[in-house]
Amino acid sequence: MVTQAILIPLLPLISFTMIIFFGKKLGTKSALIAIAASVGSCLLSASVVLPVILNHGTALHASLTWLMINGKPIEFGILVDPLSSVMLFVVTFVGSLIVIYSVGYMHNDPRFSRFFAYLSLFLFSMLGLVLSSTLVQMYFFWELVGLCSYFLIGFWFEKYEAAQAGRKAFITNRIGDVGFFLGIALFFYTTGTIRFIDITPEFMHPYANTAVLTFATILLFCGAIGKSAQVPLHVWLPDAMEGPTPVSALIHAATMVVAGVFMVARLWPVLETFPNASQTIAVVGTTTAFLGAFFAITQFDIKKVLAYSTISQLGFMITALGVGGMGAGTFHLMTHAFFKALLFLGAGSIIHGTGTQDMREMGGLRKAMPNTFWPLCIATIAIAGVPPLSGFWSKDEILTSAYLGNHRVIFWILMITAMMTSFYMFRLLFLTFAGKTRGHIHAHESPAVMTLPLAVLAIGSVLIGLPGSPFMGHWFQHFLEPHAAVHMDTFVMIMSVASATIGFIIAFICYFVKTDLPQHLAGQFWMFYDASRNKLWFDEIYNSTFIHAFKWISRISFRFDSNVIDRTVNEIGRKTVLTSRIKRWIDQYIVDGLVNFVGFSAQVSSGLLRMIQTGFVQNYLLFMVVGLLVMLLVAVK
């Protein structure tokens, strides 16, 4: 079992290694490797998850001690419990479909094989994150998925906007991650553990109302704010749409962005212990849900609409966790992964078929792209919250949690957001598929390799809500939280259906019956329109405050660098040159002179002496005789 669980993330890693090293030789075959790896992990996860389901949520846990701090272990390992089972299922299943879809979407791309290498690396990181047994390990993989996201957003880095968007995503995430890391450190320092299986309600109970841990929880949540694109760090997600559409579907809709939600759900006992922290989380989530929907209403770029929709839905999930609906939030995470991946892949199919992302140029695509239209239609109904499709059950669950938890303000804001959701999604559907084509585009249907995953996801979007619905006795929620009670509220259900219907009707009137009405309304309520169109000027505000201030600080640092540090270094250099010159003179004239003199004197003396060596035999004889005579004379004396 443990071996299989370890193999789940390893398969994509092997695929990544193979493709990144042999991608040029493999060519289009690299896609096959990536598909094989992802489908393989999908089957393996099934074999790991099934026993967990059959054993009613008994967790599979194995770990190794990596190092000890103050006698407390930092561990690495795997943990397969109900929560990670859900994530395993979502990541491997949706991931495999998207990898298959990418074959059609990315064909003819010059970096075809590298794309699949990155996808595999991402799947590895994401599965590692899901299977993490400790906070530190999760943080490692958390950073890895961020890195993959950066690679894939900037995949077409020749495009200036794509390169910029990748950087923006990376840096924005880093802000949240700093909080996350500090949170981990503070949590470890206070409680002495980072193992998920240790963090139980009973374990957290003694720490209730500790201010330090409340702060630590909020810091941990900062990570989720960054990764799950919550206000105020949501600005990177719309820009991330510069990446290829399968990436948007996989990373920025279905899997990576929900890592934040997953992390908060993992720390569920902590949230239960600190009502202040969960209150904060609920407020952030609700704000995000509302603002995301508000911005989505006026966007014309099809992917931007979906991006803001994702932000809004992530807000829903976070709110659910904040108001005490852990099962509801996770349930929405799963259903959202299906219908949002489907929406993105459908949008990708439209972009592939028409060559544009601007909905103002589209329209009337129903005839040209029927295989794209029907799945998209189902996804829209699902996200809008029409029963009995998946989105209805999960969203209803969240609304019920808010309603029954006596969070009235949050409940009504979410209700309005749900209405807006229905409106902007049907707006998207009408603008692209209904009426007549507005731009000069020649739409064609996408190949089967792209439409087939759409069909599978469409079936999933319809059915995936059922395990959490009353028809199956809220099996899903009981699986996640065996002891928690699941409530139903008829009032909430009726309101939910009503808001979805109202949203649909408004969209129907505005974009199908009287198509000149939206412009009229935009002129009438220009204040709201401008605010939504310009996304409440978040980017502009950040630009003129944080980024401006940061640039200012950088400029000062630069000046300090060039005027003080560089000058000091240069001065030292100049002094060194001067002393070296003196030393050179000494070397040249004194040391070298001495050596040369010794050599020279030897040369001169030997030059004189060698004159004796005349080479004439008789000279030598003469010398001998003279020498003998001299010696005799000396001896006689």
Added chain:
Amino acid sequence: MHIPIDHILVFTSILFLIGLYGALSRRNAVGILISIEIMLNAVNVNFIAFSRSFASSPESGQIFVMFAIVLAAATAAVGLAIVLNIYRNQKTIYTDEIHLLKW
């Protein structure tokens, strides 16, 4: 007739100096060899003279001289062989033209 030893010594000295002069001044290598033979003979005569005047048995000196002559002949043969070889290589036996060992 008894020749006093002084006379003999004067004679041998003259003979030796003649030999020495020849060895130092001849250009011809064979001439130098001949001069060395002359010096050798001067020494031989000295030997016999001293032996006759002072030795208890005068024969011992004469025997010594015999050995010296034989050895001189041998060395002369070697010397001539060297000269012959020099001539083969240098095409001359004039010592002032043979100065390979010069600086």
